Amino acid sequence: MLHLRVVCPAERTDELLGWLTDAPGVAHLTVSRGAAVSPAGDLLGADIAREAVDDVLAGLCDRGVDRDGGITLEPLDTVLSDRADRAEEAVPGLGSDAVVWDELVGRSGDDAQLSASFLGFLTIACLLAAVGVVTNSPVTIVGAMVVGPEFGPLAALAVGLVGRRRDLAARALRALGIGFPVALVATALASLAAEAAGLVTVSPLESADQVDFIYQVGPFSLIVALLAGAAGMLAMTSSKSAALVGVFISVTTVPAAGYAVVAATLGDWTRSLSSVAQLLVNLVGIVIAAAVVLLLRTRTYRRRGLGRPLSEG
Template sequence: MLHLRVISPPDRTDELVRILETDPGVTHLTVARGVALMPAGDLVQADVAREAANKVLADVKALGVVEHGGITLGPVTTVLSDAADRAVRNAPGDPSDAVVWDQLLKETREESSLNATFVAFLTIACLLAAIGVATDSPVTIVGAMVVGPEFGPLAALSVALVRRNWRLARRSVIALAVAFPIALLITLGATIVWERLGWITTARVIDAHSVDFIYEVGPFSLVVALLAGAAGMLSLVTAKSAALIGVFISVTTVPAAGYAVVAATIGQWHRAFESVGQLAVNLVGIVIAGVLVLELRPKSGDETGPLGRFKRAIGMRTVLER
């Protein structure tokens, strides 16, 4: 379930309470009048079944609470209550299938911000990838995959395309388009220094066959990108962080970028171009998979998506949702 906390203008509290009382997916409703100071108003709290959250948020926002008060929504880790169980049963749909769009938009918007932290993480990941290529170290390559923060903007771009949120799409593209060149330039400078010191040689890179998967583009390059993108988006909408780690170590976006820099500095241009191709395949595949996952999942608690229609058609609703 999700915990809803609303600071409501006093003249709209009664209508807000009526909306929450009549929704079958809402329970544990409490009202504290006049306790909110900034902004001033009443405090209304409730627990909401995840699959009912989109409708509840839309109804609450229609009262103008966002402009004159505030809405906070967060997960509830443990709920021991028959009333909560009834709310989950009465809400249409399945909690695991529900996409809370306001929550997802907020999370992906934060992950797609172009800031010093994002650039730093991407730069460190590219440096680790370059070191992994130079030392023929798959372990270091995996470390670069985990550190790389590029999935955030890619997921945000998928959400933006589905929701037609062009501002978020532009924000995501800018984050990638600016951060990657900065990270690659820094990695290029470091690689040149390593080459001058004799740490990187053409022979060492050519003979590093254990990391050939980084630049070799094949049919499974797209397949892995699609599967990883699908798993990553599912992990976001269902809050399965462990699955997201698996996504990070499945795709070769950052390693491909690091390999391209190393290959270019030692004149291995064909490998550099192949690495860029691998990078492009991974970026595009992740976004496509994210869009497909969001399009196939129910858009609200009423099971309007293809998955909901499929479940109704084969009679699984009672088994899966009760």
């Protein structure tokens, strides 16, 4: 279940209390008169079955609560209550299968921001991948996969496509379209500096048999990308965040980008172009699979659209 916290004008409290009392999936309704200071008003609280959250949020926003007051949600790890059990039984489906669109849009929107930390992680991941290539180290490649933050924008792009949210899709494309070029340029400069210092030659690529899977594009490249995208979206929509680590390790987006840069600076254009193809296959496969999983998990759309507009940041 999720805990709902609503700040509303005092003159709206009785109306909202009556509506929430009759709403299916709602339990433990409370009110604190005059508790809100900014904006001034009353504070309402309730525990909501996850399957009913979308309908409750839609009803509150239809009544202007998001404009006149405020709505917050937080997960509840443990709820011991017969009333809560009855509230969950009153709505169809399972909580673990319910997609809360406002939660998903907000989370994916945050993960898709073109922030300094996003650029930093992506650049470090590409540099790690480049080091893994020239040292023929699969362990370093795995480290680059884990550090890479690119799944966030890819998931946000899938959410934007399924939900027809142009603002979310645009934010994701901006993060990917600017983030990868910045990281690749930084990696290229580092590679050129390493070559000038004599640390890197063409021979490491020819003997890097432990990491040649990075640029070898085949049917399993797409299969792995599709499986990773599906697992990633399942993890995001079911709050199984631990599974995302496995998703990061299974795809070769960042390693392919790092390999392409190293190969290009050494003049090995065949491997460089193959790595670019590997990168594109992974990016497209992840987005397609994530979008399909999200479509399958979504039964109905709310009347007011899928989530509130994203805030700038």
